[in-house]
Structure formats: C-alpha cells, structure tokens
Amino acid sequence: MPSYAMLIDAAKCTGCGACRVACQMQWQLPPERFYNRLEFREKGQYPKVKQEIFPVQCMHCDNPPCQEVCPTHATYKTADGIVHVNPKKCIGCKMCMMACPYDVRQTNEKGIVEKCRFCDDYIAKGEQPPCVTTCMNTVRVFGDLDDPNSELRRLLDEKQVFTLLPHKGTKPRIFYVSK
C-alpha cells in the first residue's frame, strides 16, 4: 500500500494560480469554489519587503481533527494516507470546517463538504494530480513516502522541510521546503 504525500517548494512559486484553476477544471468547480489556494504574506519592512507565497490545500493529516469530529464517519482516512469525504454520509453539519485549522473545506451546492482528495481515482491509474502536472516550476512533488526510489522520498531525505501549524498536532502530509 502506497503512502501518499506532497512536498511543496514555495520559494519557486510565481503565484500564477494555475494549480488552483487546474484543480477547479478537474473537479468542475464553479469559480468561487476551490480545493487549493495561495496564501500571500509580506515579510520585512520597507524598502526591504518581500512577498512569500504558500500554496495551501487539505494536508491529509495523519491525526485529522476533521475525522475526529465527524458524527457519521463521512470523513475518513484510508491506509494510503488520503482523507476522504463520503458524500452519501455527510449531513452538512460543518463541524469539520470548524475543526480543520487549515480552512480547506468547503460546502458544495447540496451543502455537502468537499476538499482536496489527492485525485485518488486519477493517481490509482498511475497519473499525477493536475495541480502537480500543471505547475510550470515543479513547485509540487507528489508521491509515495514508503517508496525509497520515489522523487518525493529522495527530496524529503535531502532537504530541510516543515509543516504548517505543527503545534496543532495534526501531523500534515503536505511538507514545505524550508527557505
């Protein structure tokens, strides 16, 4: 069983937003809904100001609070690391949206919660998620943590990485390359 994760080298991100659009195309989302987004932060003081960009999406946490709070097990995690939402079981209580510290869940027109699913059907066929393939600068590397030959594993072993909000104890599966 693979163990999926993603590494994001945010320093290479141009902020073009192609990943967001590719994902919206993949899942046929209207413009106001998205499973991934870019967060912009300004650092430093004039005249030495620089902008940092953080691509953010569901972190497929290993200790996901969204799963813990879901009354019907509509939100569940599979052995490959992916956190899913089963639309047949979701009542739309939005408790998971409250519990997720990364603000990555949204409701669809039926009031059912959706989010990034690491394109599970797609990757089962050996493909890469469109947010990865569409990126002009290879900001995102997706792969199998347990595969010693994967690009992802190699980079994770090589580089210094961090996760967002580690103190929340969520154990994210999206890693960021330290600057």
Next chain:
Amino acid sequence: MNYRTALGLFASLIAFGLIGTLFLLFKGHHIMGTSQQFPWGLLISTYVFFVVSSTGLCLVSSIGHVFGIEPFHAVAKRSVVLAIITLMAGFLVMGIETPQPLHMLYMMVTPNWTSAIFWMGSLYGVYLVFLFGEFWYMIMRENHAKARLFALLAFFSAIAAHSNLGAVFGFLHARPYWEGPYMPIYFILSALLSGSAILILLFYLHEGKDSSSPVVPAIAKLLTLFLSITIFFTIWKVLTGLYGHVPGKADAYRALLTGPYALNFWLLEVTVGMVIPLAVLLRKKTRKAAFTAAALSILGIFFMRYDLVMVGQVVPLDVIDQMPLPVTLLKYTPTWVEWAVVSLGIGFTGLCYLLAEKRFDLNSPASGPHKTSASTSSHADVVS
C-alpha cells in the same frame, strides 16, 4: 392578551417561518448569510437558544420535583411540557439548518464515538425520551413515583447532553475563542439562567400580577443568583480572553468589546440581559419586577447565544502563523430567511404551548408527597 389573539400571533409567526423555510428548501442553503469561512449562523445560535431553554427548564424544575423544595413543585408540569416543546423547536430549527438531514441515519449505522455532534444527537434523543416519560407519568397517568424517576433520569441526561453541547464548541482546538473546558460549564450555567427566566415569564403570565403564589418570588431569587454568577463568569472570560494579546483569541474579544459585536455585547447582552435585570431584581421584590427582569434577560440571552456562535468565527484562521496585520474580520449578516426560521421556532413553541395548556391539566401540583397550594392559583391571563 386573550387566548385567541395569542394563537393568532403564534400562527402568523409560523406562517412567516414556513415561507422562509420553503425558500430555503427550494433555493438551497446558500441563501443564508453564512459563507465558506463563516459556516455557522443565526440558525445554529437559535438552536442553541432553544435547547438551552429546554435544559434550563428541566434543571430548574428539578429543584422542586426531584430534590423536593416546596415552591418549585408547582412548576413541574408546565416545565416538562415546555421543555419538550422547546427541545422540539431546537430540533426543528436544526433540521432546517442541516442540508442533508436524512443522512443523519448514518449516525446510527456508522456512529463516530469521538464526535461531539454524534453525542449531541444521541444524548438529546435520550433526554427527549426521558422527558416524554416524565410527561406521561406526571400528566397522563398521575403516577408520581414513576414521574419522579423519569424526572431524575431527565435531569442527568440534561446535564450530560447540555454540557456536551458546550463541548461541541469547547473541543474545537482550531478556534481559540471557544476551545477549552469553559464552554461545557458555561452552558450549564446559562441553562439555569434561561430556565429561571422562562419560568418566571410563564408563571407571571399564568398567575397574574396580583397572585400570592410563592412560585415567581422563589424563582426570582434563583434568577438573581444566576445573573450574578453569569456576570462573574463573563468578567473572567473577557479578562482571560484579552490577557496576553494571544493572536486569534484576543482579536475575537476585541471584535466583541469594541468591534462589530460591541453593540450586541454592551447593549443587548450586558445592559439589557444582565445589568438591568439584576438591578431591577435587587431594587424591587415585586412580581412585576421579576417579570420585567425575566423578559429582559431572555432577550439578552438570545443575543448571548448569537454572539457566542458568531464571535468564535469572526477572526479568519491563520494557517501560516503569520497573520497579516491588522486582522480583517469576517462578516456575517443573517438574511430574512434565517429570521423567518427563528420566527418559525418561536411560533411553534408558543402555539404548541397554548394547545398543551388547553389540552392537559397543568394546574394541579405535580409531586405526590409534598402537596402545595401554590399551583392552584388564579387562571392564566393567556389562557383566559
């Protein structure tokens, strides 16, 4: 107000509510004022308002019925009836707020034991069953021993269900305004506050202002106590919230104290809901004073629930740990559709209560061993 006018008033509230509900069902939940970043709105706080009322009625009436304190015997029957009705009103509002209510079946098929929402559904369900048991044996069967047993079960299930509702908020480590053990404790306190205020209102309207019944004065003492404790709780909650300028948390408190929720907080919650009622109760010991205090605190309590739910969401989540300053607060304004559902809940409560008052004998005292003359007082204003 006579019975027919009251019926007409509540029926019109229901009619307006049904129009809003139909709009919601046909147009979809996006016509509410909530958004992706502000998922919970007026219907959630109204649900909380109703179930707090139900729990409060159960807890306050237990003082007489379960623990045998004299003047409170008289309130047991009306309390249990209104506790059932307000709980159903809460469920009604929640059912309308939930986009996929049929999927709730999965709470039984694949229950998640770690979910406070699962426990909320289950515990309030159990509580409703016990309330029905209490109602059945107390009003339909006049079996005081069994009624008392169910009242005891209802009391404990009310405590469990209601503190767990506090935990729905308190368990959310992503939301610093709610996180922690304060919420479950505060929910029990605020239930006691709501319960006493509602009972005063009810018995004042029922017994009239010149009655010599000891019910209203006795509950007025409780209301004074619970108001004072609520003020004490609120002071410490605000002080700890501001202290240390913790990002996310202190920002939320600033939104409450000096930001978009300041008018709600200072005017409706504090002045109308706590300070004036307490001052009125301390200055005058009359039934009329108790009634005024109770009516004002119920209004204040409605906005306490509103602020509690909204202020917890007003600060955007900072996922990077570098919140851009100054913090831009998220906005939420309820739409008419949401107010319509609130009106449905209020109309439903009023109408069901009036019908119950006509249909069942709620006048005779409930408790066998300690009969009291309190409840045989003059007939209601509202039911005359």
